Amino acid sequence: MTSFIGKRALASGISLIGLVILVFFLSRLTGDPTNLYLPLDASIEAREQFRDMNGFNDPLIVQFGRYVADLVRGDFGQSLQQARPAMEVVLQAFAWTLWLAVITMTCVTVAAIVIGSLAAFRVGGIFDRLATFFSLVGASAPDFWLAIVAIVIFAVNLQWLPTSGTGTPWHWVLPVAVLFIRPFGLILQVVRGSMISVLSSAYVKTARAKGVRTRPIIFVHGLRNAMLPVITVIGDQAAAILNGAVVIETIFGFPGIGKLMIDSILLRDFSVVLASIMVSALAIFIMNMLIDIAYAMLDPRIRY
Amino acid sequence: MADHLLEVCNLSVEFHTAAGTVRAVQNVSWHLDRGETLAILGESGSGKSVSASAVMNLIDMPPGRITGGRILLNGRDMLAMTAEQRRRINGCTIAMIFQDPLAHLNPVYSVGWQIAEMVTTHGGTRDTAQARARDLLARVGIPDPEAAMRKYPHQFSGGQRQRLMIAMALACKPDILIADEPTTALDVTVQAQVLDLLQELQAETGMGLLLITHDLGVVAEIADRVVVMNGGQIVETGDAAEVYRDPKHPYTRKLIDAAPGKGAMPDERDRTGQPLLRAEGLTKTYGAFRALKGVDLTIMPGETVAVVGESGSGKSTLARAILRLDDPDGGRILYRGEDLMAMAPRRLFGLRRDLQMVFQDPTQSLNPRMTVFQLISEAWVIHSDILPRARWRDRVAELLVKVGLSPDMAARYPHQFSGGQRQRIAIARALAMEPKLIVCDEAVSALDVSIQAQVIALLDGLRREFGLSYLFIAHDLPVVRDFADRVIVMKAGEIVEEGPVRRMFESPRHPYTRALLSASLDPDPAVQAARRAARHLETA
Structure with a gap:
């Protein structure tokens, strides 16, 4: 290892x-x-x-x-625009993005796994059909369009939520909700597909012959096996957000690393660009490492 | 009348498929008593597993539907019970083991956990479950049970995995054990051990054993009574020895006649002259595993050489090495005196058509997206000098007739055929090259006995007609006995004994050959009973 x-x-x-x-x-x-x-x-x-x-x-x-x-010497240069160390600027923005990614992906993972597993248990049932329909719609809708529609409805017309910026927990609702939709649709489909094949597997048949109750069959015998392909997609989607949810951060004026990168490229703030790239790359590396470790923990056949 | 332990009365089950409704079993009745072994014998598609699945509530509904009948457990109708009541019976009163233990054990949980789960599911505490699992692992003969508790299924051998399944099934001391083809995936010597274990455990616990099998030998070894099924119906039932000695139904008779290992063995052939193929000192290593440790073999023109051995003996590696599908690490392969290892690629390409292979699983070896015509005529696309394009259609038709199929099947795809028919297509494809040697790697192992007999007869006919040679890789000794001229026995990458088929079967010299032959099951219950008695004398 x-x-x-x-x-x-x-x-x-x-x-x-x-x-x-x-x-x-x-x-x-x-x-x-x-x-x-x-x-x-x-x-x-x-x-x-x-x-x-x-x-x-x-x-x-x-x-x-x-x-x-x-x-x-550990000096990443100065930001031309903000006249302070580039790394400081980047890390500050990265913290925002990291939180955005953690909150979004936690919601996505929990929701997709529970709903996907239940949908797979009764394939073709009403719950399965609804879940499949909404996840496909979610996975196909362009996020910039969703973001704008969400602002129009919830911020401008209903005035329930702020349009952009940060400050209160309410500011997080729209960015997280819009970022949630696409990975949720995608991961739900992967969970469902993976779960369907696992639930028709020979070892689930054995579990039924053992008299194991339905819930442990799904969530103990099935889920751990079904998680392997799912983890890859979760990692992929999390990496995409960590890399900077450029569009969403820009639309919602969210001070994350994606917005910072775009701004510094436009302003030719070279040190900040380079520092952001290094921080994102490191984050993705750690992310992938975590996926590999999760794989080995879930499946005893995988040893590095 | 006293209640039987388990009784199936007039059970009918249907499956709704895309092709319409399939009546999987119709009006099937059988019963099982305490301490007794009942075998349900049948070929694939006979419905032999369906009634057991119905007992275990493992039939998915839909697409399946029980259209009639009753299943009585100690006189209580299981079909009238709630799902929760059925669940409590599963594992606790009736347990089941399956054909492929690797697929049927959960790969991501330790075996200790999986065995203990059986106990905790049915109300036992974690501690008693753990203790019970340890005891059972010791009882079924798993070495170092304490360490085995924490291991995962993939860390055991095939035979050990079936022992694990048995341990798990017995965890709640069931009254009935259903074994669905429990030894089909195992080597002969391991099969004998597992059947022994089942018999011992049955004697200890007095449970009723329901065995589902396609193998007359397994029936002969272990069953008290047998139910013969064909096309979803019971054609014959009775005492196992009685049914073998005096089958009443034509299908049973056909099944018994098709059992291999009864034909006349050929006389020893004259082996002078130039061999068709000669391998010398073949070695092959995969990582630290030495699959071949210097193997020599000679095949004469028109000769069938069988290579037998258990899994891991290197027999398939040998087949692949001889065709240079996997290049050996060392040694020479002489085809009519020319070294294939040292040959220029262009010359080797020309020779490839002389050396063809038929694989074990035709479902995987035939491209599902190609028609039969494309599959067979592809040979002539690659080796364009064999046949002009104008004659392809006629030749494909000819080959199909030769392997016992009809010419109008050329436009179909592999999935539209049965397993036996697919293997015929694979043979037709090999014949299209007009080869001199066909390597058959377990080519009939996956087929039903009656189909197996037909395919063997086909290969034999082709040998007579075209003077073909075969290298016949197999683990099934009776088939080898009927078909081969010479037998090579391999173990751990080496040849332990080699000789003409009659000598090998009548007076084997090496202890391993003797062990293989004595572990191999005879379809006659009387013969098996005699062997069992002899074994017990030996151990006593």
């Missing part, structure tokens, strides 16, 4: 280094941030001074060397 984690960490570290190099040089191609930060009528000297101060006058390779040297 330890060597497995070590190998995976090494492989991920190498790809991360490649990614940082790629993003560093590609982002510099977007142009000079100077014009975005100084007023239109700033003098040539002032512009030159800004470039000098931020090191934009040096050859790219020198800038990269300096960036790497700083990285080694």
Whole structure:
């Protein structure tokens, strides 16, 4: 297990280094941030001074060397826009996104597993049909459209919830609800399908021959086996949110890492872009590690 | 009249399928008493498992429906009981074990937990359940029961898994044990041990044993009475020895006649001249596992060489190595004196058509999306020099007739055929290449006895007609006895004994060959009873 984690960490570290190099040089191609930060009528000297101060006058390779040297010392550079350490800016935004992901995925997982399992128990029953219909609608609806409709209905017309921003628990309701719908539909379908095949398996037949009650058959004998494919999808969906629910965060003015990344790309705030990429990559790596560990815990046949 | 322990009266069950209503069993009646073993004998589709599933309430309704009859347990009609009452009987009064224990044990829970669950489900405490599970593991002969409690099903061998199933079934000391093909997936020597265990446990507990099987040998070994089923109906029932000696119904007679292992064995062949194929010192290693440890073998033109051995003996690896489907790690394979291992790819491609294979499971070896015509004519797409395209249709028709199918079946897909018919298609496909050697890897193992006999007769006819050679991989000794010229016995990657079929069956030299032969079950209950007596004398 330890060597497995070590190998995976090494492989991920190498790809991360490649990614940082790629993003560093590609982002510099977007142009000079100077014009975005100084007023239109700033003098040539002032512009030159800004470039000098931020090191934009040096050859790219020198800038990269300096960036790497700083990285080694744990310095991720300064945010041009907020004039404070880039990592601080990123971590602050990441905390918001992490909470958003944790709350959403917890709701999704619990709801999808319970409803999916029950739907699978009576395939073709009224409950199964309703669950399948709504999950398909949910999985197919575009989230930006849902977000806007939700704002129009619940924030503008009914005025039950705030349109955007943060501050009270009420501010979380719409973003979580809209983010919930698509993964819920998707995971419910996976749970249902996986559960149907598990419930028709030979070992469930054995459980019935043993006289095991219905509820433990579904949730003890069935569920643990059915969870294996489900976990992969849960991890995938959680990673998507962690990576920045860009659209949702932007629409709801939610100060997460997705919104931060878009803003800093538009403002050519290079250090913040790079720091966000590293933080997301690390989060995804940990996420995948957790999935692999969950796999091994659920299924004794899997050993790393 | 006194009540039987379990009695099925005029039971009829229907299944609603896409193809219409299937009457799985009609008016089936049988009964089981304490301490007795009843066997339900039948081929696939005979409905032999259906009444047992009805007893266990395992028939899904829909699509299934019990249309008539009663199931009496100690005189009480189970079909009139509530679902909860039925649930309490399952496992507690009537327990069941199945054919494939790996699939029937939950892969993600420890075996100790699964056995204990049987006790806790029926009201036992966790502690008594654990203690009972440990005792049972010891009783069924699992080494180190304490450690076994925490292990998972995949960590045991096939025979041990069936012992685990038996331990689990006996956890609540049931009055009745239903065993559905309990030894079909096991090696012969392991089969003998498991049947012994069942008999011992029955003697200890006095339970009634209902055995569902397709194997006359199993009936002969263990059953007191037998019920013969065909097409959802009981065709004959009676004392097992009586039915074998004097079958009343034509179907029973046909079944007994089809049982392999009674034909005349061929005389030893002249083995001089150039062999068709010769393998020397074949080795193959998978990780740390040495599947082949230097195997030599010679096949003469027109000869059938059988390789027998239990699972893990390396017999399938040998078959695949000889065809270079899995290249061996070392050794030489000479086909008519040319080394296949050292051959240029182009030359090997040309030779591939001479060496064909028929696999065990035709459901998997035939592409489900290709028609029979496409499956067979694909040979000529690959080796375009065999036959001009204009003659394909006629030749496919010819081959289908040759394997006993009808030419108008060429447009159908594999799923529209029965298992036996599919294996015929696979044979027709191999014949399309006009091969010199066909490797049959357990090619008849999955088939019903009567179908098995037909396929063997077909292969034998083709050998006479075309002078084909066969390398016949099998675990079923009676089939080998009827079909092979020579027999090779393999164990743990090595050949332990080799010789002409008559010598091997009449005077085996190696102890392992003797063990295999004595574990193999004879369809005659009298023969089995004599063997049992001899075994008991030996152990006493």
